[in-house]
Amino acid sequence: MASRKTPDSTRRSDRSRRAIHDAALALVGEVGYGRTTIEGIAARAGVGKQTIYRWWPSKAAVLMEAFLDLADRRAAGTGRTGAVEEGRAGRAEGGAAVPDTGDLAADLKAVLRATVDELNDPVTAAPVRALAAEGIVDPALGAQFVGRLLDPRTRPYVTRLRAAQEAGEVRADVDPHIALELLLAPLTHRWLLRNLPLTHAYADRVVDHALRGLSPMP
Amino acid sequence: MASRKTPDSTRRSDRSRRAIHDAALALVGEVGYGRTTIEGIAARAGVGKQTIYRWWPSKAAVLMEAFLDLADRRAAGTGRTGAVEEGRAGRAEGGAAVPDTGDLAADLKAVLRATVDELNDPVTAAPVRALAAEGIVDPALGAQFVGRLLDPRTRPYVTRLRAAQEAGEVRADVDPHIALELLLAPLTHRWLLRNLPLTHAYADRVVDHALRGLSPMP
Amino acid sequence: MASRKTPDSTRRSDRSRRAIHDAALALVGEVGYGRTTIEGIAARAGVGKQTIYRWWPSKAAVLMEAFLDLADRRAAGTGRTGAVEEGRAGRAEGGAAVPDTGDLAADLKAVLRATVDELNDPVTAAPVRALAAEGIVDPALGAQFVGRLLDPRTRPYVTRLRAAQEAGEVRADVDPHIALELLLAPLTHRWLLRNLPLTHAYADRVVDHALRGLSPMP
Amino acid sequence: MASRKTPDSTRRSDRSRRAIHDAALALVGEVGYGRTTIEGIAARAGVGKQTIYRWWPSKAAVLMEAFLDLADRRAAGTGRTGAVEEGRAGRAEGGAAVPDTGDLAADLKAVLRATVDELNDPVTAAPVRALAAEGIVDPALGAQFVGRLLDPRTRPYVTRLRAAQEAGEVRADVDPHIALELLLAPLTHRWLLRNLPLTHAYADRVVDHALRGLSPMP
DNA sequence: AGCTAATCGAGACGGTACGTCACGTCTTTAG
DNA sequence: CTAAAGACGTGACGTACCGTCTCGATTAGCT
Structure with missing residues (x-):
């Protein structure tokens, strides 16, 4: 056949x-x-x-x-x-779970710090950079990049954020996907551009700002 | 010689x-x-x-x-x-000024909506996508991409944010460069990945969330 | 392998x-x-x-x-x-036999006239000219030119001359290779230089002079 | 103008x-x-x-x-x-005279040995080889090669041969130009082909054979 | 002696061909 | 039928020179 x-x-x-x-x-x-x-x-x-x-x-x-x-x-x-240990967040194919200690900021920082480390590791980073670059130019590959590589890895974030929303830690009117982008995009931005250092401190700062906002208390 | x-x-x-x-x-x-x-x-x-x-x-x-x-x-x-009109924000080589009406959120939305339009315009977008992709893989070109293309265009944002900081519209402990990334990275993220629509509404949402934060008022 | x-x-x-x-x-x-x-x-x-x-x-x-x-x-x-007809002279790869009628002068004239015709034929001559010219400047190619093109074609001459020597038609103290050069070189000389016409009459004259010598009988 | x-x-x-x-x-x-x-x-x-x-x-x-x-x-x-010393043979532009001691064979051998030396000298030979090769392929250049380089150098030979003819040293029915080719062509042949050594002995042999002929005395 | 026009060094330009590399297809031989 | 091997037509690479051209800067030869 x-x-x-x-x-x-x-x-x-x-x-x-x-x-x-x-x-x-x-x-x-x-x-x-x-x-x-x-x-x-x-x-x-x-x-x-x-x-x-x-x-x-x-x-x-x-x-x-x-x-x-x-x-x-x-x-x-x-x-x-x-x-048994997988807890609330679970673990899907390709994506590590986001912990849920009840402290959203701490959980996000922990996971984003790990992401920073991964992005700074030249071994893993080289192929991903290449695939990202190719995906930017070739839409079909870009879709694969998102669907097979990125989405599985970010889904746990969305799950965690939704949980946080239910727990009242996050505003109800926020789309968890947008929240995810607010947290993750600054890191990938620095990673792709290589213009500024991608550090744990930066990850922390991003989490703080994203959660608290830039404006002072009114 | x-x-x-x-x-x-x-x-x-x-x-x-x-x-x-x-x-x-x-x-x-x-x-x-x-x-x-x-x-x-x-x-x-x-x-x-x-x-x-x-x-x-x-x-x-x-x-x-x-x-x-x-x-x-x-x-x-x-x-x-x-x-005469150049005012506080000025306009550098390659970069359009960010208006300063006193309402930071409105000003940012106006400018980011324009950015969204530019990114959605296939004529300008094609070469920039290609250069971004190439820059991701070739560090030397990436530096050029940042230095000659990106920085000149983002500098006005930093200026505007600093002004907002002085006016008390933005927390004093925020690095304007980080603030810039918080605002811009989500847009470029969607643009590069093509996974979700890049619209004016999204730009507005990003500005709102970034300024107010994701957490509810305590 | x-x-x-x-x-x-x-x-x-x-x-x-x-x-x-x-x-x-x-x-x-x-x-x-x-x-x-x-x-x-x-x-x-x-x-x-x-x-x-x-x-x-x-x-x-x-x-x-x-x-x-x-x-x-x-x-x-x-x-x-x-x-059956190949007779004494035989015919090697690439080289036509020189006839042996017993009359050396006549045999040589017959063959050299054919050579003259070949050299005057533009179709065959063009590539050979080019190869000769290239071989003059490039020793490696020159060796190939001699070994693969020239030698196979001149070997029958040497054979015929040696036979003539045994028959007493040619002096015993003559190296057949030198005799060959005496006969052939004047033709190729004219052919390469293009300064004087390359005719049957010339071929005949060369054979006569070469066999009889330039000096008068003593 | x-x-x-x-x-x-x-x-x-x-x-x-x-x-x-x-x-x-x-x-x-x-x-x-x-x-x-x-x-x-x-x-x-x-x-x-x-x-x-x-x-x-x-x-x-x-x-x-x-x-x-x-x-x-x-x-x-x-x-x-x-x-004063130039004698009968004279010396034209570019061409050295052929001596005239009365012994044709000796005179030719002397001059041809000098020619052999010149052809074996890499300094002079390199450009002449190149020009000869180019002239073989480009008829216009070939004509120049003959007219400006070769003819002036061979004219003295013709003069000397004609003198020998008048002195009865050379048969009357021989065209001096052909005689010249009979003597010179074997040398240039070896020089161009590089297949056999170009020596004084060879020059001598050529002169002997050319003058006496290849056939034995009848 | 000064003017003027051509030649000079330099080298950028539109081209052509070089010899190399990798592409994606196809064919052959072995298992 | 797959697999290793690799020859094939194709086409782009980056380089080397071609012969033409345009630049000032000499440099003659003639006023």
């Missing part, structure tokens, strides 16, 4: 898939996304070019999958296995 | 420079940044490739300059000629 | 090879060697440039092979099929 | 002309004719490109003139100043 267009995925070689993932991540880390080529990935992975073209539509798609796979493996490795 | 590395800029052809700018902007608008090639720009501009390589280090640099030139020409054309 | 430097010649496309030969010969004939470019050959042959660079080190090498191939095909087509 | 096409040669800079000659010869000697460029000559001579294009039609023309100039200067320097 499987024509040339849709190869039979049951016969796919897992060895090759993983080797391609590894090669893609390694090359992007070593020489940058622009200088990473499909031929280079194939050579490094010890794989024929066609094996890449058969299963992925583009270099970016390879990298995206490679990164998601890496992130999943990490999460699986580091993740607490006791489902 | 001028060595082979740094050509004599006094003998540079203005006709070619402008033709290259125009061709670059046109091509990026028509076929996208990725499919725009230096050969294509040269051919369209009726210019030898070497003339591009002589004066610019990269495709991105050409586009950057082309866009800045365009923006300057536009600003010069649209700019209010009465220097 | 085949490294990147030495491509796998078993997978080489014969269609492309032949198309390249034809294009090279055609272009050299039409616009001359100097104005023949590798890009032009590739375009005319409907072939990628890389396919030329993969298999030949230079434009001259392409032309050399193209010409040898042409000459071989011609010889195969014109060649006498009756192996 | 002098339009743009025919520059006023009275105002020509001798310094530049000589510098260009020197640069051309030096470069051809150092990197070969193919890698010698007009830009390179100009740079090396400290001269604008236009100064070359104004006075010479091609790279080959520059080299030709440079070589002739060099040869003239050498001849003027080495040449015997006593015109």
Whole structure:
């Protein structure tokens, strides 16, 4: 049944898939996304070019999958296995839960500080930067970036914020998605622009300002 | 005196420079940044490739300059000629002044709505998206992007915010640069990700939340 | 096993090879060697440039092979099929036999007249001129020119001269190679210099003088 | 009167002309004719490109003139100043006289040995090879090569051969030009092809064979 | 001696071709 | 039928020179 267009995925070689993932991540880390080529990935992975073209539509798609796979493996490795501990916030595929100690500011700071660390880690950051850049220019990839990478990771924030709203910690007339952007966008902004240092202190400041507002008490 | 590395800029052809700018902007608008090639720009501009390589280090640099030139020409054309009106906020190279009516929220909304319109205009947006994407991956270009494109355009905001601070409209313990990021980053975030609509209403909401904060009055 | 430097010649496309030969010969004939470019050959042959660079080190090498191939095909087509007639002189790859009627002068004249005709034929002459010129300046190519083009074609002369020597028609103390040069060089000299007409009469004269000598009988 | 096409040669800079000659010869000697460029000559001579294009039609023309100039200067320097000694053979522009001791074979051997030495000298040989090669492919240049370089140098041979003919040393029915080719062509043949060593012994052998003929006494 | 016109050095310009790299497709051989 | 290998047509890369052109700055030769 499987024509040339849709190869039979049951016969796919897992060895090759993983080797391609590894090669893609390694090359992007070593020489940058622009200088990473499909031929280079194939050579490094010890794989024929066609094996890449058969299963992925583009270099970016390879990298995206490679990164998601890496992130999943990490999460699986580091993740607490006791489902009991997951608490109210839970933990979805790809996204770490936001703690809920009752102190919203403290919870957000804790999580955003971790995000800052992740963004400052060159290993994880390189592929994500590349994917973000490519997604900015290519809408289809951008949608994938948001849907497969970003959304799963931000959903816990929305959940936490909604909980805070129910607890009266956050105004009722605020859309949690907008609140999320108010908190997260300044960090990613600095990360993408590299114009100012992205520190824990900055994350704290952003949380404080976002929650309290910029205007003085009336 | 001028060595082979740094050509004599006094003998540079203005006709070619402008033709290259125009061709670059046109091509990026028509076929996208990725499919725009230096050969294509040269051919369209009726210019030898070497003339591009002589004066610019990269495709991105050409586009950057082309866009800045365009923006300057536009600003010069649209700019209010009465220097008297420039008032407190003034108007620097490339950056439009933020009005100061005394009502900070209204002033910010007015200006951010204009920014939203600009970001939604496909003509201006295409080159800026491309430059942003390239800058994310190439730190040197990113610095240029910030220094030559972004900073001049955001400086008036900082000025306005500082004025608001002096007028007691904004808390004294807020760094105006951070305040700026709180206001602007959510907009650029949506613009880059294309995941949610970038509207005037959203700009208003962001201003309101940023100024008042997310937490209810204690 | 085949490294990147030495491509796998078993997978080489014969269609492309032949198309390249034809294009090279055609272009050299039409616009001359100097104005023949590798890009032009590739375009005319409907072939990628890389396919030329993969298999030949230079434009001259392409032309050399193209010409040898042409000459071989011609010889195969014109060649006498009756192996019985090959006689004493035989016929090696690329070289036509020199007849042996017992009259050395007549045999040489017959063959050298044919050579004159060949040299005066613009179709064959154009590539050979070009290769000769290139070989004069590039020793490596010159060696190929001699080894692959010239030697096979002159070897029958040496054979015939040696036979004549054994028959007592030629002095015993003469090196047949030198004798060959005495006969052939004046023709190629005129051909290369184009200063004097290259005719059958001239070929005859050269044979007569070379055999009898310039000095009168003592 | 002098339009743009025919520059006023009275105002020509001798310094530049000589510098260009020197640069051309030096470069051809150092990197070969193919890698010698007009830009390179100009740079090396400290001269604008236009100064070359104004006075010479091609790279080959520059080299030709440079070589002739060099040869003239050498001849003027080495040449015997006593015109009395010039004897029967005389000495024309560029060509050294062939001695006339009465022994034709000895005289020819002496001169041809000198020619062999000259051809084996890499300094003189490099430009002449280049010019010969170019002349083979470009008929106009070839004519110049013959007329300005070769003919002046071979004329003395013809004169000497004619004298020998009058003295009964050479058959009356021999065209001196053909005789010249019989003697000289084998040498240039070896020189151009580089397939066999070009030695004094070879020159001697050629003279002997040419004068006595290849056939045994009848 | 001063004027004026051409030549000079320099090098930017519109081009063409170079030789290399990577693209995405296709074909071959092995499992 | 997939996979490794890699040749193929394609097209852009960045470089080197081409021959033309435009600049001041000499520099003659003629008033």
